[in-house]
Amino acid sequence: MNWLAGLIDRVAAQSTTDWTFVERLPDPGLGIADRAIEPDECYIEIFVESLRLKQARRLATAFHGVVYLFARLSQQGDEDAEMAAVSKPAKLAELDSTNLDRVITVSSQMMGAVPWRGGTLGLELGLFSVKKGNLLSPLIDYVTRVSAQGGISFIGQVKPFLPLITEGMDLIAGQTSDSVIEVALDTDMALSESRLCAIVAVPKGGINTAKLTLDPSDRKLLIDGRPLEEGYCVFSIRRSDKKADYGAIPELKAAFGALRSAIAANDTAQSERALAAFRRSVIISSDLIPADKNRLIEKATALHAAALGSGPIAVGRAETAILDVGASELADLDLYDETGSGGPDGKESRGTGSW
Known part of the structure; x- marks a missing residue:
């Protein structure tokens, strides 16, 4: 500039x-x-x-x-x-x-x-x-x-x-x-x-x-x-190595909200479209590195399968973590498997820019 x-x-x-x-x-x-x-x-x-x-x-x-x-x-x-x-x-x-x-x-x-x-x-x-x-x-x-x-x-x-x-x-x-x-x-x-x-x-x-x-x-x-x-x-x-405030990325937060609403409505077709839209938003996001994009998509896909799939629920770490928090917000997907830690490395996120 x-x-x-x-x-x-x-x-x-x-x-x-x-x-x-x-x-x-x-x-x-x-x-x-x-x-x-x-x-x-x-x-x-x-x-x-x-x-x-x-x-x-x-x-x-x-x-x-x-x-x-x-x-x-x-x-x-x-x-x-x-x-x-x-x-x-x-x-x-x-x-x-x-x-x-x-x-x-x-x-x-x-x-x-x-x-x-x-x-x-x-x-x-x-x-x-x-x-x-x-x-x-x-x-x-x-x-x-x-x-x-x-x-x-x-x-x-x-x-x-x-x-x-x-x-x-x-x-x-x-x-x-x-x-x-x-x-x-x-x-x-x-x-x-x-x-x-x-x-x-x-x-x-x-x-x-x-x-x-x-x-x-x-x-x-x-x-x-x-x-x-x-x-x-x-x-x-x-x-x-981590983006503590990934849950506040505006376009991803909105796309996940749409997915969550579709799942709550028990509408399989709508939720599948919302999952596809969320996936696209994550892939084209400028705010995440590739490894975190893949991890976030996997988490959202597991949530969708657990909520609307048939048969017994898998008990793997990712699915268990998702069901434990309910995933009402994007941050609840617990991208780094650190529930309760306050952020990466157990520290509070300082992404607000506050002094």
């Missing part, structure tokens, strides 16, 4: 806009980096890990911290997928100059699990400080709500919201006396493994990146083992 690249040239708060980009930071035992990212075998997620603000001093008043993300990913047989998000983290709300020595640890999701098809990742990431005021504060709230409505994980759902998000950010950042870019990045990345990265508000070549590490306790950026006293944003690009 290149919106951020043009904006950097217009409203940067320092003489140089060629900030230092550290494409790989050593993982201090967080288990994030160096996991293989393979086309059609996994999802990728983007998290902001920690932040330090510095340029906001020029605003000389209370301000909001705003994070903007835009990502472009390849799609097989289709145009590239585009995702965008704007967030106003609670920890960056209504700060003032007395807060600027603090490192803000967030470790929060900016892009949910999206299938990795290979190719390159186009990435724009910007950290802004925006003066609190009658004009910009409501606009920030509006753009943040639009971003949340668009979602950070569903390719088809976010597309209509992309112009509103970027136009809203253009209005915010265009108020040059009331907003400032702390750090920003506009790049294309080839991915073969997950990684921890950083953008540092120092001109390229002005810092020895080999001396940069992360504090494992709060993910602050260190240089020679001491806290770095510059503005920065640490973020991660993570591999995920």
Whole structure:
């Protein structure tokens, strides 16, 4: 989209806009980096890990911290997928100059699990400080709500919201006396493994990146083992084997609802048509990797057979799990056989983009 690249040239708060980009930071035992990212075998997620603000001093008043993300990913047989998000983290709300020595640890999701098809990742990431005021504060709230409505994980759902998000950010950042870019990045990345990265508000070549590490306790950026006293944003690009929010994919949720209604009506012909429609929706979905598509179709087919088939019900694991939960919603199909775990790896899903 290149919106951020043009904006950097217009409203940067320092003489140089060629900030230092550290494409790989050593993982201090967080288990994030160096996991293989393979086309059609996994999802990728983007998290902001920690932040330090510095340029906001020029605003000389209370301000909001705003994070903007835009990502472009390849799609097989289709145009590239585009995702965008704007967030106003609670920890960056209504700060003032007395807060600027603090490192803000967030470790929060900016892009949910999206299938990795290979190719390159186009990435724009910007950290802004925006003066609190009658004009910009409501606009920030509006753009943040639009971003949340668009979602950070569903390719088809976010597309209509992309112009509103970027136009809203253009209005915010265009108020040059009331907003400032702390750090920003506009790049294309080839991915073969997950990684921890950083953008540092120092001109390229002005810092020895080999001396940069992360504090494992709060993910602050260190240089020679001491806290770095510059503005920065640490973020991660993570591999995920599972899509925790698969049950909320809009078109699949609707197709499964139709299937569930047909089964409840005890209409075999209608339910078979609904199952075929659900299968088509899953196959053409841009939000799932092939293995998860196959698994979801198998689960729905087993549910249909168990509900409307004749003879004894099979007692295999898939059928038992389905009958135990009743499958009133798509998420009840328990795609990863993790009933009661709260999500993949036993963790709560963070696909809402909430900070």
